[in-house]
Amino acid sequence: MEQKKAKKLGLFGGTFNPIHLGHLRAAEEVREELALGKVVFIPALIPPHKDSAGLPPPSDRLKMVEFAASTNPYFECSDVELLREAPSYTIDTLRAFSSRCPDTELYFIVGTDQFSEIDTWKDWEGLFELANFVVVTRPGEGTPALSMPLALKGLIQYDRTVSALEIYKHVSSTLIIICNITGIEVSSTHIRALLKEGKSIRHLVGEEVVDYIISRGLYEEEAG
Ligand code: ATP
Numbered sequence: 001m002e003q004k005k006a007k008k009l010g011l012f013g014g015t016f017n018p019i020h021l022g023h024l025r026a027a028e029e030v031r032e033e034l035a036l037g038k039v040v041f042i043p044a045l046i047p048p049h050k051d052s053a054g055l056p057p058p059s060d061r062l063k064m065v066e067f068a069a070s071t072n073p074y075f076e077c078s079d080v081e082l083l084r085e086a087p088s089y090t091i092d093t094l095r096a097f098s099s100r101c102p103d104t105e106l107y108f109i110v111g112t113d114q115f116s117e118i119d120t121w122k123d124w125e126g127l128f129e130l131a132n133f134v135v136v137t138r139p140g141e142g143t144p145a146l147s148m149p150l151a152l153k154g155l156i157q158y159d160r161t162v163s164a165l166e167i168y169k170h171v172s173s174t175l176i177i178i179c180n181i182t183g184i185e186v187s188s189t190h191i192r193a194l195l196k197e198g199k200s201i202r203h204l205v206g207e208e209v210v211d212y213i214i215s216r217g218l219y220e221e222e223a224g
Contacts, residue, residue: 007104010039011097011131013081013090015047015188016061018213019068020205022186024075026136029181030109031074033164034134039109041065041077042093046086049117056218058082067208091123094130106131107177111138119151128155132175139185152176195219 012027019041027039043061046052055061062079069075080096081088090108097106108131110118115135118124127133148156156168156176166178186204194201196219202210213219 005103005105008036009104010036010107010109012039012109013042015050016043016065017055017188018064018191018209020186020191022184024068025184026181030134030179033179038074038076041069042081044081044088048087064209064212068206071206089122091126098130107134109134111136112141113138116149119149128170128174129172134177134179136179136181139183192219
């Protein structure tokens, strides 16, 4: 019989360009709902699926993630993707965490927007052998059921619904958990647009992150 792993760890990958309160609130709601021991934020060096023109240096994005993570005792951040060659593939990150933490159940957190394209990620079928996936609803976006990629539908089966969680079982026994969060409707794109217009980003981004962005003059120029 398969042994139940002792610890539960959330992994939250993203460009975090910059990290905002929507990311933090999503991580906090998932952590609480699933009783995760910690959530680790993992900034990507170069994301495979995004335009990286005008992306601030990794050291700036990491610093902002560190500031944000330091506001919650359950949050941590990892530079694992920044130390690897680009592009940053999630499969490599999951392999690294599963060999580093063999007694830990991994829960990879992803928004519905990105999950709907997961069948375009490198070695996407292998992702579900390494971790459970927690798909968080992004406030203001479509319903999660519509975001399930077609290619995945034959590989999963509805299991149960528990309060805010709709749980599916993958053929490899890991779970795909749709987590209906209250969340905060904000995106990094919106933050960058506000900064470009010289507008305030306070109360959309943590205070230390606001101060860091202003002191470093980040996002003042048009990307690209
Ligand atoms: P951009 O606007 O530049 O595309 P973003 O705000 O979507 O950026 P990312 O760093 O790309 O931020 O997001 C990392 C992860 O967080 C993704 O899985 C994304 O779906 C999720 N996410 C981003 N914003 C929110 C939010 N407000 N609520 C819930 N999840 C979010």
